[in-house]
Amino acid sequence: MNSTKEVTIYDIAKVLNISPATVSRGLKDHPGIRKDTKKKIHNAAQKMGYQQNTFASNLRRKNSKTIGVIVPRLDSYFMSSVIAGMEKVANGAGYNLIISQSQEFVKKEIASTTTLFNSRVDGLLISLSSETKNLDHFDAIFRKKIPIIFFDRVIELPNCTSVVINNERAGYDATRHLLDQGCKRVVHVSGSLNRNVYADRLKGYKKALSEKRIAFDPKLVFTNNLSDQSGAEVARQILKMNKMPDGIFTANDTTAVACIRELKQAGVKIPQDIAIVGFNNDPISRVIEPHLTTIHYPGEEMGEVAASTLINGLKNLSSGNLNTMIIRHELIIRQSSVRKTS
Amino acid sequence: MNSTKEVTIYDIAKVLNISPATVSRGLKDHPGIRKDTKKKIHNAAQKMGYQQNTFASNLRRKNSKTIGVIVPRLDSYFMSSVIAGMEKVANGAGYNLIISQSQEFVKKEIASTTTLFNSRVDGLLISLSSETKNLDHFDAIFRKKIPIIFFDRVIELPNCTSVVINNERAGYDATRHLLDQGCKRVVHVSGSLNRNVYADRLKGYKKALSEKRIAFDPKLVFTNNLSDQSGAEVARQILKMNKMPDGIFTANDTTAVACIRELKQAGVKIPQDIAIVGFNNDPISRVIEPHLTTIHYPGEEMGEVAASTLINGLKNLSSGNLNTMIIRHELIIRQSSVRKTS
DNA sequence: TTGAAAGCGCTAACAA
């Protein structure tokens, strides 16, 4: 494949009449190498087109300077922001990212885990697929004490750090806001309840209801995959209900937007007839009319925090045994939910 | 860091009383190892928790089974789809992806290139930053004959394959459509003309104009970074023009949407006063009101094609010396541009 | 069908 001969530290050593060890040290600014020697080495390396061989180095040092990332899907605004944040931090610290998607399947999550394990990543950043129920596939990782940080879709685990927002509180905030706007009958559209993000938002929803002494009605909770289609489907079901709801809180913006569109088409007035709150502060939330009230959820920051926590841990700068890092969220109120002009 | 001792082929060899060479061969189904020996080896490996050491293997074989990806930004719907497509193909073929973003800076693009080069990726998939003018930073890559495939934002190069859509044609289609709807004075909002994607769309715009014998007016072309803000800014400038345009063709959807919002706010009727066409078929294009006419541009497919072309090339299945692969695009007509009820 | 042995390029313990 690659025809050209590789330049090694031995070649440099020979040219400069010094030992390979010195070259190795000079190349990485080892303290205790004379300045002029270093300069000579760097110059020669440059001139000869030296390229360090990471495999040899990794083999020798037994680490890879690589972080594995497993996410359910890449193609959402939120996830791209997360990855962007991770990439920024990791690259800054000299790490590479190997990214793979589970596509929401456990099976793919398992396969990715094995690959990343074999690639000997120094650490893992994981957001779980909606199918995942147990963590057996991470056993090998745990046994080898490779640090894992779960983010967003996390799972409680004694020795793992998680980076999340307070989903229960966010769910509460969203629901409470609807109730404060006068809603009495609020539908909640949720995702797989295997996942904290959805289960907790549901908890928050229930809490807000009970605080206002509104009985929880399981018929008002829809769980699906939160896609465009599912959102439209929910809207159609709502239109058929005997007693229509006057508020909807969905666990993402895509679904909320699909609902709004479908409902508007059927002549429902938003927010007068039905007030709606989404989740994620996706760009579409500012485009749909009426603009969507939503929970802001800083993806890039979450990525940065997850990555830097992992890297600090790798450097043994870990701040003790901290377990859960909570990133602040924020309810952004727009027209889709505002009824009171107060 | 990792406390646990690694299991190597030597350990397996010792246990089974055979040579490491046989174990190595057995593990990868080398023909010419007895079936029962293979089975024994696999079983032992399983039982002992053997994990192959990719570094040693890569070092020995001088390839990495890794593909480097450099993109301007990750956080757009289009780019996430591209990456998703690449990831699918690459993982299927046993390759990992290392992804980095240039953030539209040459400087970062250079840094990423070096890192990926040092990580000894087997090949590269690149979409150029808007700043990039020359390709000197890929010299080392070319010298080592590491294959590069450029996608979307490409550059003409004798020995490189590119994956693109026909941007000139797409630009023509978009503009032509506006003219067909009766527009006489069409603004074009473009990105960095260093990049084929924008330069070619502009060419198509000009071609459509000249076909209809409309003089090209450079004052009607705005070039900027195609962000939200820039879109709004363009709209504001349009509102101040003595003679307002009656059509706008923007080189992405974000900008088109920002324009629409700003113009609507100023009381401009879309599409009656100004008809608008965007580019990308981003999810927002179906949410903005009126829905945005746009060019569909299959990101996932582009990613798949780019990755599989690269991988086929690595396997020496390359289909000769093909140079440019063109993916079909499609004009999707929605309300933002339709004036004639025909 | 299997084994012996060399070596991929680097790092680090130890010695000088």
Added chain:
DNA sequence: TTGTTAGCGCTTTCAA
């Protein structure tokens, strides 16, 4: 401040 040397774990040529 620099050098010697062993060895990380694997693959592969050559020999048996």
